[in-house]
Amino acid sequence: MDEMEFKVATFKGGVHPSGDGKNLSSGAAVQTAPLQSEYRVIIPQNIGAPPKVIVTPGQLVKKGEKIAEPGGFVSVPLHAPTSGKVEALEDVPGPMGVSVPAVRISADGEDAWGELPPPMDWKTAAPDELKKRIADSGIVGMGGAAFPTHVKLSPPPDKKIDYLILNGAECEPYLTADHRLMLEDPESVLAGAAICGRILGVKNIYIGVEVNKTDAIQALLAKAGAYGVQIVGLKVRYPQGAEKQLIYAITRRKVPAGGLPMDAGCVVQNVGTAAACAAAVLRGEPLIERITTVTGEAIRHPGNWRFRLGTPVRTAIELAGGVTCEPGKAILGGPMMGFAQKSFDVTIMKNTSGILLLPPEMVRQYESTGCIRCGRCLSACAMNLNPGALATAIESEKFDIAANNHLMDCIECGSCAYICPAHRPLVQHFRRGKAEIRKRAKKN
Amino acid sequence: MSEETIKSELQMPKGDELVLSSSPHVRTKESVPAIMGKVMLALVPAVVAGILFFGMDAVRVIVYCIVFCVGAEALWCKLAKKPVWGTIRDCSAALTGLLLALNLSAGVPFYVCLIGAFLAIWLGKQVYGGLGHNPFNPALVARVGLLIALPAAMTTWVPTGKMGVTNAEYAKGFYNQNEWQQLEAGAEPDALTCATPLGIVKTTPKVLGNTPEAQNNYAAVDNPTMLREYFLGNRGGCLGETSGLALLIGAVMLICWRLINWRVPLCYVGTVALFTGIVHYFMPGVTPTPLFHVLTGGLLLGAIFMATDMVTSPMTCAGCVVFAIGCGIITSVIRIWGNYPEGVSFSILFMNALVPLIDRWCVKRPFGYIRKRG
Amino acid sequence: MALFIVAALAMTVVGLLLGCVIGLFAKIFRVETDQRIELVTELLPNANCGGCGKAGCADFAKSVVEGENPPGKCPVSSREAISAIARALGIEAGGEFKQVAVVTCSGDHSKMKTEVRYNGVTDCVSASLIAGGPKGCAYGCLGMSSCSRACPFGAIEIRNGLAVVHSDLCVGCGKCVATCPRGLIKLVPADAPYHVFCNSPEKGPAKKKVCDSPCIGCRKCLKAMPEKMTVTGFLAKVNYSAPAPTAEEIAAAACPTGCLRAALPVKKEQEVSEVVNG
Secondary structure, X not given: OOHHHOOEEOOOOOEOOOOOOHHHOOOOOOXXXXXXXXXXXXXXXXXXXXXXXXXXXXOEEOEOOEEEEOOOOOOOOEEOOOOEEEEEEEEEEOOOOOEEEEEEEEEOOOOOEOXXXXXXXXXXXXXXXXXXXXXXXXXXXXXXXXXXXXHHOOOOOOOOOOEEEEXXXXXXXXXXXXXXXXXXXXXXXXXXXXXXXXXXXOOEEEEEEEOOOHHHHHHHHHHHHHHOOEEEEEOOXXXXXXXXXXXXXXXXXXXXXXXXXXXHOEXXXXXXXXXXXXXXXXXXXXXXXXEEEEEOOOEOOOEEEEXXXXXXXXXXXXXXXXXXXXXXXXXXXXXXXXXXXXXXOOEOOOOOOEEEEEOHHHOOOOOOOOOOOOXXXXXXXXXXXXXXXXXXXXXXXXXXXXXXXXXXXXXXXOHHHHHOOOOOOHHHHHHHHHHHHHHHHHHO | OOHHHHHHHOOOOOOOOOEEOOOOOOOOOOOHHHHHHHHHHHHHHXXXXXXXXXXXXXXXXXHHHHHHHXXXXXXXXXXXXXXXXXXXXXXXXXHXXXXXXXXXXXXXXXXXXXXXXXXXXXXXXXXXXXXXXXXXXXXXXXXXXXXXXXXXXXXXXXXXXXXXXXXXXXXXHHOOHHHHHHHHOOOOOOOOOEOOHHHHHHHHHHHHOOOHHHHHHHHHHOOHXXXXXXXXXOOOOOOOOOOHHHHHHHHHHHHHXXXXXXXXXXXXXXXXXXXXXXXXXXXXXXXXXXXHHHHOOOHHHHHHHHOOOOOOOOOOHHHHHXXXXXXXXXXXXXXXXXXXXXXXXXXXXHHHHHHHHHHHHOOOOOOOOOOOOO | OHHHHHHXXXXXXXXXXXXXXXXXXXXXXXXXXXXXXXXXXXHOOOOOOOOOOOOOHHHHHHHHHXXXXXXXXXXXXXXXXXXXXXXXXXXXXXXXXXXXXXXXXXXXOOOEOEOOEEOOOOOHHHHHOOOOOOEOXXXXXXOOOHHHHHXXXXXXXXXXXXXXXXXXXXXXXXHHHHHOOOOOEEEEEOOOOEEEOOOOOXXXXXXXXXXXXXOOOOOHHHHHOOXXXXXXXXXXXXXXXXXXXXXXXXXXXXXXXXXXXXXXXXXXXXXXXXXXHO
């Protein structure tokens, strides 16, 4: 394809992880996971206030029926993934290792929709109506942060939004869920983009896609004109999909430190989120399923599946043909920012973009040696920080020095720790430093 | 295949091998020993050149230095109750030993290597807390320490095997009539030594003043034929610094492997060339041409392998440029007006001391911050 | 020779002149300090642990002299030192009863299952941020010695993956309490013999799955001594404001998991290894 058709945008810094593992699953079309007999829907699935459960054990629910009400403005409702009976409200292992409350629903096998809100014509519907539909459908940022989408679409009136950017970069190695979505269902993504653009009243709508996904770019370009959306090719570089870096690459605007994208006149949404918005508006379907990549060298048949929320990770692994060897690491999300897991009982949530199992030979237990001041972390840092010096300050518990050197601006992308030849656990230091600084700030 | 067989063949993870660690879960394959090994590989051309020109003497010095340095490191770790193998494994002591050897004359006796090794590893590195904490380049600490403590051993230069009588003409100037006739008559010298081109340039004005003979001496060491010999490595000097060609091959390797910042050697050599060039053209008779300065002495070795040492050079690009320019200016000043013929080691050590300051000045502005006004 | 004399004389004169100038300035710009503050500071342990709630010993001394705090507020000083301060200032010693820290967890390596191998920084805060740490219980002691590093008195030892307080060395400054990311360390009266060594709010069966010695909320202890224990959810707590339970009462409670027990007699590491080996 003609590379000159669009500009190839990028940012400063970052790394290029070798062997990005995308070829394991990028060719596998999205399959719909078969109906399970039981789902455990984790209640706190969004950043902000956790939703309040409104069902009781024994109650019969229909697919798409609300099972939890939003717990505040920065919160979204939850919906039943299938029709069946609420078995129990119980604690299940959460993705962060701490038990979280969940609703256990046993499926009746009919998978019958409950009463859905009527489809809307996004071109004529009032923006506020559209926004309300998105809020009622329980849509959150599906790229990882799980921030309620309707809140992002409600900027305060003093912030003028000039750009809506859809994040199709998918810069995380191994993950291909967004890639497959853009390739197989470009119209949903574009319609979602147009809906969000209408809500915000924004004319400049961009979808940023890394240029290693040429087929997805072509699929989007073929339909983009009808929706008034522009496609921007992005250089293959991690963390190209980080919000601030994406905004800079496409608009050359810099989000002020400590600020939000709206401070730079931008709103960023994940392409998966946009597709969910389109489903909610055009078909009235709430967010009860998502595309997740199940991959890694330890998986027998890596691929992409459309899972209902509440499907256990164990089931997902089973669908992917099990494992070829006993995995050395189980990760929710991608390898650069994902979370290592202790068990396979965690269930798929709205922000589970990938399930990654790495074989033991790829999980080297790093023994960190001293910093040799090679300066690679400095050039890799997308936020222009000095990761090595920050980590040294945190190691010696000088948290005020770390704070003065802008530790709180770190986006924990992991580029520095990836590139470090001394294998220092830089990101872990930063997480600790941030936790300590927040603790201190709370005290004062 | 029925569903039953699929189920029975399905291997599910048990989860008892899981490792829990922070993101990122993939890491670069690069490691500290690999970096040290690559730098040593890049030094191979210089080592080969040294052996070609200085013969087995060079091999002897290199082996001594590496063995003594690794030994010194092992001894320190043993005394300090640090893991011996864990420290030696990073190959930094071996690299320091190799660099030290390349910074010595091929004719030095073994005890110079021994003292140098302890100076480098103990005084230059371990007293500060080991690899990564040393403010000064260990090999240069050793070289300068030896230069001050054992000046005679350190400045007795072995002639290269290919050096003929080409240098005899200007050497004549330094002998009295009687001695020269004895030498020409075939008197056996006690040992063969020679002068470095920079040494000749430095001593000439002291002995001869600004006379036509002095100008002849300059011309004798600074002409296209000689410069070509210098570039190949056929000159007196430390065993690793003589061959510009071999060092440049090493530089290309290092830059291709992204182990050094190309700005450092470029700015360093460029500054020396510019500075000496200005002096050469505006103050005639004070110093030879810039190309002479670039090709002689330890400038290329220093600029490519010493000033680029990761531990002791600044971390940012801007800092590296400042550092390299500072090195270049100090080197030129010492060479032209200083008491020593060579100033590369001193300049790099001096700028090493300024690195924390440079790192403070040359910080990058974090993303999303607006430049402060006023 | 004359040169030496001149130089020596010049140096002496310059030195004397400068000395006078310094003396003069010291007189002019003298900072009035309260002699009593220095005296009290000297009598304090000067470990600057912050257990009194002040920034350090000098700061505490100031507050004592100004009457803000009684000398007994220092949790570290011995009774004699406190009464010496009180006598010197002519005030009441005051103060509180002595407290010591106790780590309310039983989960050492023999009791608590470690589910996965941990690879990272040996620090409790760092480890707790990664999937809740390698141990089975998300509320238990991580055993990565953040508290023992924070302790200015060397009173905490990590034994078999569990922090243990040497109550003879502990002065109750509370530094470890602030450090523990799990909030496991509690300050208790020094003379309280029995504690509940569990801090997990999870349900009994869930705790039982990962730990051999959790509080399962069976309420046996509550039945044996109703006013000395409180149970909230699945977690019993000793009511330290009531008189301490007696050995008979503890025996009657018969905690089925051994979670309600006396603090282990803490021995120095050497003795411990002897016990293990012997």
